[in-house]
Amino acid sequence: MAVDTALLTLDPADPELSVLQVRRTDGPGWALPGTFLHPGERLADAVERSLRTKADVRGLRPRQLRVYDDPARDSRGWVLSVAHVEVVPIRRLDSRRPRDTRLVPVARPGRLGFGHAEIIARAAQEVRDRYADRPDPDHLLGRQFTLGELHRVHQAVAGRPLQRDGFRRLMKPLLCPTGHLVTRTGGRPAELFRRVSNP
Amino acid sequence: MAVDTALLTLDPADPELSVLQVRRTDGPGWALPGTFLHPGERLADAVERSLRTKADVRGLRPRQLRVYDDPARDSRGWVLSVAHVEVVPIRRLDSRRPRDTRLVPVARPGRLGFGHAEIIARAAQEVRDRYADRPDPDHLLGRQFTLGELHRVHQAVAGRPLQRDGFRRLMKPLLCPTGHLVTRTGGRPAELFRRVSNP
DNA sequence: CAAATAGTGTCTTTCAGACATTATGCT
DNA sequence: AGCATAATGTCTGAAAGACACTATTTG
Numbered sequence: 001m002a003v004d005t006a007l008l009t010l011d012p013a014d015p016e017l018s019v020l021q022v023r024r025t026d027g028p029g030w031a032l033p034g035t036f037l038h039p040g041e042r043l044a045d046a047v048e049r050s051l052r053t054k055a056d057v058r059g060l061r062p063r064q065l066r067v068y069d070d071p072a073r074d075s076r077g078w079v080l081s082v083a084h085v086e087v088v089p090i091r092r093l094d095s096r097r098p099r100d101t102r103l104v105p106v107a108r109p110g111r112l113g114f115g116h117a118e119i120i121a122r123a124a125q126e127v128r129d130r131y132a133d134r135p136d137p138d139h140l141l142g143r144q145f146t147l148g149e150l151h152r153v154h155q156a157v158a159g160r161p162l163q164r165d166g167f168r169r170l171m172k173p174l175l176c177p178t179g180h181l182v183t184r185t186g187g188r189p190a191e192l193f194r195r196v197s198n199p
Numbered sequence: 200m201a202v203d204t205a206l207l208t209l210d211p212a213d214p215e216l217s218v219l220q221v222r223r224t225d226g227p228g229w230a231l232p233g234t235f236l237h238p239g240e241r242l243a244d245a246v247e248r249s250l251r252t253k254a255d256v257r258g259l260r261p262r263q264l265r266v267y268d269d270p271a272r273d274s275r276g277w278v279l280s281v282a283h284v285e286v287v288p289i290r291r292l293d294s295r296r297p298r299d300t301r302l303v304p305v306a307r308p309g310r311l312g313f314g315h316a317e318i319i320a321r322a323a324q325e326v327r328d329r330y331a332d333r334p335d336p337d338h339l340l341g342r343q344f345t346l347g348e349l350h351r352v353h354q355a356v357a358g359r360p361l362q363r364d365g366f367r368r369l370m371k372p373l374l375c376p377t378g379h380l381v382t383r384t385g386g387r388p389a390e391l392f393r394r395v396s397n398p
Numbered sequence: 399c400a401a402a403t404a405g406t407g408t409c410t411t412t413c414a415g416a417c418a419t420t421a422t423g424c425t
Numbered sequence: 426a427g428c429a430t431a432a433t434g435t436c437t438g439a440a441a442g443a444c445a446c447t448a449t450t451t452g
Binding site: 064080 | 265281
């Protein structure tokens with residue numbers, strides 16, 4: 001019994017939804033981070049453990065995607081894997097080891113074994129669905145942000161342009177205005193917003 | 200490692216979405232049909248096996264819901280369970296043993312252990328989502344049916360009345376007219392339809 | 399002023415909800 | 426005729442797509 005995780009993030013330099021991959025220890029190539037489940041361990045704890053040791057990321061709320069149970073999936077034997085998806089802002093990945101990890105756009109995941117390409121595709125779809133009608137539910141942005149910043153993040157997650165005015169009208173009733181203005185780049189100052197109910 | 204299945208059906212006498220429960224062998228009360236996974240066995244095969252022995256149902260296409268991994272879930276020890284959902288017409292349950300099984304409306308599942316009530320709620324939601332915009336995807340009806348029959352099935356699955364004319368307009372473009380009319384009860388004869396792409 | 403970004407107004411199309419009307423068989 | 430069911434027509438309001446316009450900053 002194993003867990004595998006598609007850890008997604010946004011690279012601000014290249015605004016595409018990307019997935020963390022780790023160098024395989026048992027052979028050449030890359031794979032999703034994963035681990036075998038310890039006896040009595042919860043799935044979320046195993047995900048946390050695998051990502052803590054491989055990418056130094058903590059405080060996760062992984063979501064299950066599905067179980068992959070094809071007996072031929074893993075050449076080492078019969079391994080059931082519970083696929084998970086998790087989204088973190090890229091600064092949470094700063095402490096990862098660059099030689100043993102890489103970030104790859106989800107649209108071009110490379111050649112992966114274990115059916116990991118399918119997990120990535122499903123993970124990307126899950127995140128896109130989550131972002132379709134909620135303002136940045138996975139906190140890629142901080143507590144406060146402008147509608148322009150939110151717009152760019154949602155476009156990057158969706159992987160396609162989203163109409164600006166329609167996006168504003170959809171998101172504005174879901175946000176809490178702070179009343180503060182901010183000037184980030186040359187242009188009219190933008191209003192800062194917060195998510196509505198935020199821990 | 201185990202599988203549990205919410206096997207849903209419609210009782211024509213009482214048009215509510217109902218779930219099959221089996222008498223527990225290790226204690227009093229009722230539970231969802233389930234079994235432990237055999238080594239090397241696929242999840243879908245374990246589901247099929249458990250339902251074949253307990254309800255004499257074959258030819259299933261179970262869908263995964265999620266894994267339940269709470270270590271305190273099963274008092275007998277550490278058991279991960281993959282919950283599944285499956286829908287069959289009630290005639291496929293004719294050969295079940297009446298004393299050891301029962302059909303219960305999903306809205307009132309009774310007192311169940313192992314978190315089975317939550318599985319049932321999630322299963323019902325999954326089926327309702329599937330039925331929201333497709334004509335009877337799980338073949339509760341046969342190959343041919345009238346829009347009135349389809350309407351009654353969808354209402355029973357949804358657990359609430361669905362507007363008749365809106366339902367017709369939504370479903371008609373998804374159906375293939377046969378050109379044949381049929382008179383089932385006193386009233387104007389209805390046209391028979393088929394699903395569009397049907398194996 | 400020009401460029402860049404933020405914010406608003408408005409038109410059209412589409413679609414769901416709701417109600418009404420017509421069609422055709424049965425007793 | 427009267428009832429039951431099937432099928433269609435039409436109005437309205439909400440939401441999405443699309444385009445245009447105004448507002449406010451920097452250089």
